[in-house]
Amino acid sequence: MARVRKFTTEELFQATKQGLLQFGYDSFTFSLLAEQLEVSRGTLYKYYENKEELITDYMLFEMNLFLQELREIHHHDSFDEQFDFLFDLIFKNEEIHQLIAMGNQINTNISNKANENKKELDRLHLEMYQILSGFIQNGKKEGQLKSELQDSLLLGIIFQTVAIPNHSRIPKDQWVRSIKDIIRHGMFIN
Structure with a gap:
């Protein structure tokens, strides 16, 4: 024991x-x-009565920490500064993607607390999306992003970069710089 x-x-x-x-x-x-x-x-x-209550409490904790940092994106004036800030934040919290996916598996019908936590998580996800939409709109306004591209597509591409496997074990700072460069300038020479 x-x-x-x-x-x-x-x-x-x-x-x-x-x-x-x-x-x-x-x-x-x-x-x-x-x-x-x-x-x-x-x-x-x-x-905790069950793992669902614990996990949703934990996810609220993580999401609040992430949002606290994400809100600082507004302290950066230009889109380029915001872009660098967002990438650094994403790669600092690279597991958050996996955890959000797991959060979608949680059966919140098991308890009222888990259900209430899930509702709060949904509200925090919406706040996160609004902040990120503002970031995308700023990029379009500054002429940095193509206005015809959908916001959700641009955000998806940015956030999915953390899932690209680094099989060659390139140092993390070089890896992140390379991904930023590909997103900013593409991978074609012309």
């Missing part, structure tokens, strides 16, 4: 993140989490 141990919310959420990324949503369990934290499963049930 695991020994009785206290843990902070940050430790709990860090272990939750590691478990989700390692095992995925379906295989993530309180047993695995308890083992990671060196506590009993019962200890976790004192805080």
Whole structure:
């Protein structure tokens, strides 16, 4: 039996993140989490009735941190500065894509708390989209982005770059610079 141990919310959420990324949503369990934290499963049930409540709480925590940083995009005047800021932020938080995808798998019918958390997550996603739409509109207004391209397509391309595998193990800063260059200038010589 695991020994009785206290843990902070940050430790709990860090272990939750590691478990989700390692095992995925379906295989993530309180047993695995308890083992990671060196506590009993019962200890976790004192805080959360089920994994859905824990995961949605954790995702709210992550999304609020991400949005707090994303809002700083407004501190940059030009589209180029905003573009660099956004890319640095995306690659700093490269796991957020996987976690958002897992969030869509959560069965929120299991508890009222998970359902309320999911509604708040949806609201935060909408806020994120509005900030990013403003970024795209700024790029179109400054003549940096083609006005005929759909906002969702441009955002999709930008956000999907974190999923490109770096099989050659190019240093991260060089990798990010190269992706930025391809998006800014294309990959064709002419």
